[in-house]
Amino acid sequence: MVRAGLEAHVTGRIIASAEVLHPRAVRRHVPGAADFAGRLAGVKVEAARRRGKYLWLDLADGQALLAHLGMSGQMRVQPPGAPDEKHLRVRFTFADGGPELRFVDQRTFGGLALADLVDSGGTPVPDTIAHIARDPMDPAFDLAVAARALRARRTEVKRALLDQTLVSGVGNIYADEALWRARLHWARPTERLTAAQARAVLGAAADVMAEALAAGGTSFDALYVNVNGQSGYFDRSLNAYGQAGRPCDRCGTPIRRDPFMNRSSFSCPRCQPRPRGPR
DNA sequence: GTTCTTTCCTGCGAGC
DNA sequence: TGCTCGCAGGAAAGAA
Structure with a gap:
């Protein structure tokens, strides 16, 4: 925009x-x-x-x-x-x-x-x-390649999503929303993602970005080129980010906030169960 | 080579 | 009322 x-x-x-x-x-x-x-x-x-x-x-x-x-x-x-x-x-x-x-x-x-x-x-x-990866909305973005790269990492899935050399344009908000849509917990080890899960979370990230962009467009006018974060999309369309204590839009379970890298991760304890067992 | 932590900055809201 | 404190965010650089 x-x-x-x-x-x-x-x-x-x-x-x-x-x-x-x-x-x-x-x-x-x-x-x-x-x-x-x-x-x-x-x-x-x-x-x-x-x-x-x-x-x-x-x-x-x-x-x-x-x-x-x-x-x-x-x-x-x-x-x-x-x-x-x-x-x-x-x-x-x-x-x-x-x-x-x-x-x-x-x-x-x-x-x-x-x-x-x-x-x-x-x-x-x-x-x-030049080290920044293509973003999921780039026409040349290759979902299959990105999904393989995601599974090749050895870290938590949300950390990988925030790594701009793997896939770009995903920040803390889009990551939480994509993980909620894909029903994945932020701490899921990347090596335990199935190929379908990796594709799903990246596809969800693309969807979230596209929807945010479309919603942000509503406040555009000739003198105001930027659409800054606070526009309508963030208040109305978020399923997980910033929703601590509010019922999950899928199952009604209160959304949970966890400390994550000196900030926060929001997830549904029921739809996105914490991974168990050894990595 | 890869992954992880720290640091930059300011305004806001909560709590005292 | 006015203060302090913690929090929010992306990415470079250095540490492990």
């Missing part, structure tokens, strides 16, 4: 300037903020692309402007002169004098960087994210 907004509002335009208002926003651009701004001035934007949680703009000079929104990042298109957002981090102006592109990020987990484009399985991607 964010990608589509950028495609519609930024593609074909020439960047006039990039103003970095918070150095942390470009911390992953190693040469620094001045280099970042200097190399973007006068460059044309050719396309907007996405892989997993990364988003980037193809630039006419063969580079890419790479963005990760973290959890609080937004890309906004605003008329010049619109009041600065409280957490405005980077402002892009364009040679046509039209709307600005703004990177806004409260918690500064997100960031921007410039990268060279390299080939990854026939697709040009920024070199710094």
Whole structure:
């Protein structure tokens, strides 16, 4: 959705300037903020692309402007002169004098960087994210291959789902929802997944992502390119994540919260029984 | 080579 | 009322 907004509002335009208002926003651009701004001035934007949680703009000079929104990042298109957002981090102006592109990020987990484009399985991607796997919504995503890779891991299934080198775009929320749909407990050892279970949980992840994307689209308008996490989908459609104590939508058993990697995992104790026995 | 832990940051809500 | 505390999230880097 964010990608589509950028495609519609930024593609074909020439960047006039990039103003970095918070150095942390470009911390992953190693040469620094001045280099970042200097190399973007006068460059044309050719396309907007996405892989997993990364988003980037193809630039006419063969580079890419790479963005990760973290959890609080937004890309906004605003008329010049619109009041600065409280957490405005980077402002892009364009040679046509039209709307600005703004990177806004409260918690500064997100960031921007410039990268060279390299080939990854026939697709040009920024070199710094070439290790990131295709996401389940990518037309070239191969479910059978990903399912085999998932079963080849030696860890808990949720840890594997969150590993972006195996499958990308799945975060804590989508992982819990996919596991609920596939009726798998988050701690199930990957080596004990059947082939059908591995395919099911990955397919469920794809479904959840597609539904979230479709729901997020409802709040899109010309001036608000990002659809940030809080939109309707999260309140209405979650079966497991954040639902501790509420009845499971399948069986009515209260959803349980477990500590997991310094955060939480939510699951139905009845539909998703904890694995037993030795690994 | 693979897997696991720590750390970055800010706003919010709960509890005192 | 105002303070502190814990929590939320993704991924890089270092540790095991």
